[in-house]
Amino acid sequence: MKHLKVAFLALLLIIGFNNINAQDKNNTWAIGLGVNAIDFYPTNSGLPGHGGWFDEFANTGDHFNIVSSISKMSVSKYLVDGFSLEAAGTLNRITRVGDNTISEISYYGLDGAVKYDLNNVIGNTSKFNPYATVGGGYTWLDELGTATFNAGLGVNFWFSEKVGLNFETKYKQTFESNIVQHFQHSLGLVLKFGGTDTDGDGVYDQFDACPEVFGLVEYKGCPDSDSDGVIDSEDDCPNVAGLASLNGCPDADEDGIADKNDDCPNVKGSKANNGCPDTDGDGVLDKNDDCPQVSGPEANKGCPWPDTDGDGVLDKDDNCIDEAGPASNNGCPVITEVEIAKLEELFKTVYFDSGRDIIKAETVSKLDEAAQIMLKYTTAKFNILGYADSTGSKKRNQELSENRANAVKDYIVGKGVSSTNLTAKGYGEAMPIASNNTRAGRAKNRRVEVKLVD
Template sequence: MNIENIKFKFLKMKHLKVAFLAVLLTVGFSQVNAQDKNNPWQIGFGVNAVDFYPTNIEGMVTPAGNSTVWFDEFGNADDHYNIIPAITRVSVGRYLTDGFSFEVGGTLNKIEKIGDVVASDLSYFAVDGALKYDLNNVIGETAWFDPFLHVGGGYTWMDDWGTGTANGGLGANIWFNENVGLNIQTNYKHAFESNIKQHFQHSAGLVIKFGGTDTDGDGIFDKDDACPEVFGLAEFNGCPDSDNDGIIDSKDACPNVAGLADLNGCPDTDGDGIIDSKDACPKVKGTKANNGCPDTDGDGVIDSKDACPKVAGPKANKGCPWPDADKDGVLDKDDDCPKVAGPASNKGCPEITKSEVAKLTELFKTVYFDTGKNSFKEETVSKLSEAASIIKKYSTAKFNISGHTDSVGSAARNLELSNSRAAAVKDFLVSKGVSAANLTAQGFGEDMPIASNRTRSGRAENRRVEIKLID
């Protein structure tokens, strides 16, 4: 192939092109940002290589005289690549959506090889735009390896000639960290003017992506930060967990104290299911009914206030059981006779037996008075003393003492005498320790005879003092 047929001329690049490239560089660096959904901007800079050989140009032949074909000696950099060892490519990109981004790039080069033909420093300048698609959306996220396809167009100048181009190719970004990586790509450029033939342009260089907003500075961009204005942790989508209990502060009822998920992040030191702030006994396991305090004997009195924590008892007695000193089954508090056993029906006091009542009846039959007086005969005192000892055993038993006379004398005098004698018996019993409240005394005179007053023996029977148990 003759260099004249290609009609390339050797001239220096115009000052306008240099100025345009400088503007592109300036704009690129001023817009340094990232290129994904969090970091939407990207800038790149590096070197580029232009290769005409493997593009099936009509008339271009190999040294052996054969016509070149597509991708012939595609990687023969030594023989066919045109490279300037300096920064010769600058690009600026913007993420769009769903893996798509748009990039504008500017390149310059010096063409010394057109296939196997030597050229004389033809200036090369191009501005291209490309729509890129991230193949990770198809093959799955690889984190550090980011392959892409790109299609687009641009305009290329070689010395005094210029032409529009349709472009397409593929490449990859290999990320060293979240924001900096290595870019390699190849681009086929189909020219629409015959003065500039179709060619491949390869490039390699650094890319920097950033520009995402991180208001709270926690390393999680606002777009993905559930709490964009509060410093947080990545594992909680940017939300804070001040007490490190695995529950974010906004859902933690006790954000400054480590707690349990089941208790909305609040602690339960004693493990009784009641959070410490509402637990009256936070260090001792208890029940909800007792505000978290224990009640070992289950008597409704918490242990800290229970004088007998292991034995059930009423609150009125500080959690201790009421005593029953006489063991009669009637608690002392309800027992009118706490020291003497008795049935509950009689409030814990003993009930006088029928035999005891009969005994009293017999004893009272032997009560004798001096004639016409209320004083006792000597033999009566021992009998009344014995009666008193019986009555005292039954503190709740109440008795009525009745006095009676025969019909000798006036009725008025007999009534007075009977009252006096009944009272004398009562007084004697009281003097022996019987409660006065349990005794009543009344005289009936001659009105209630039990025998005939016409005989001496009958009148003797009618002169009597009787005792009766009051039900």
């Protein structure tokens, strides 16, 4: 018997598994400490001083054997699917067997049990967790011992995730007639432990979606660095608070486009324009539009083309933006019939000495006046025609006519008229306008003319 007491005391030193009920994959181990009561009365109806089944089941004053110290220790381990395994050791002092009072004898019990969490059947009852237990063990009354079959019910009420109050009652069927069957009740505290929490965030690895990164319980152990309600692993902007609808990214201008994808993050715009506005709808974004309130082409930076001279031809199409002219002449003024006639008259007064291509001094002012008219019409093109009288050889007269036409052209170019608007050609002694038989006639034939090129 002495050895059995030593074995029992050793069991009490084991950190043990207790009640299965709220044990789970996270809290796989539990220990329990408490008191137990032995009741022989309601299980032995055929014996003197005993009642029938469950008679006076809760008559603690007349039938219960209790010691006023810790008299039960248990240790349990969660197995799977609501099942756990328990080992328990109890001690007591028996002075009552039914209604009979006896000399005090020692009671020791070593029991093992499989427990099942009834919440798996009836549904989650929050802090109230009932369970069923079945198993066997060995019980000693002083030197007498017997194996037992045990079955019972219990309940845990959890004050917190790890600490609870346990009550259990079980029936022990003995196999030796010198120790009768009995009920054993117990009441005590339960402490759960044993879960793994690698990152120390209070969420066990089993249920931690981010087991190696410190996180928050409400996000299953995952972090939310910017506290925007979107966990970092799903947050495209984990260090800046944003919106769940934008995967955790901010939208400063509230246009529905995340700032990181918004070319204009501080001004509300459209998705089609990557978050930028186009107020006038001309296809030129406001940030690139010199006239954001007025529609205009991109080629003119979003501004409408001007018409500086008011001739109805936009400057972009107007070759003469400071002078009015018809569209048919690209916005440039068209020389009038009157001025063409004036030019022809002015050129008729341009003369040369016989055999020379130098413009006579008295005709220079006429060319100056002609040049001023040509300068007004930048798109008008003219052909300057040179002629000679019949004096001399035809070859020489051809050269003279060409030189005279070029001399006039060069003079007019020198006054600012574009050379591209002028051509010069000599016709020699052909096409006289007067008789070459007289001095006066020959003087008239040594001439230049001007023709508008259509």
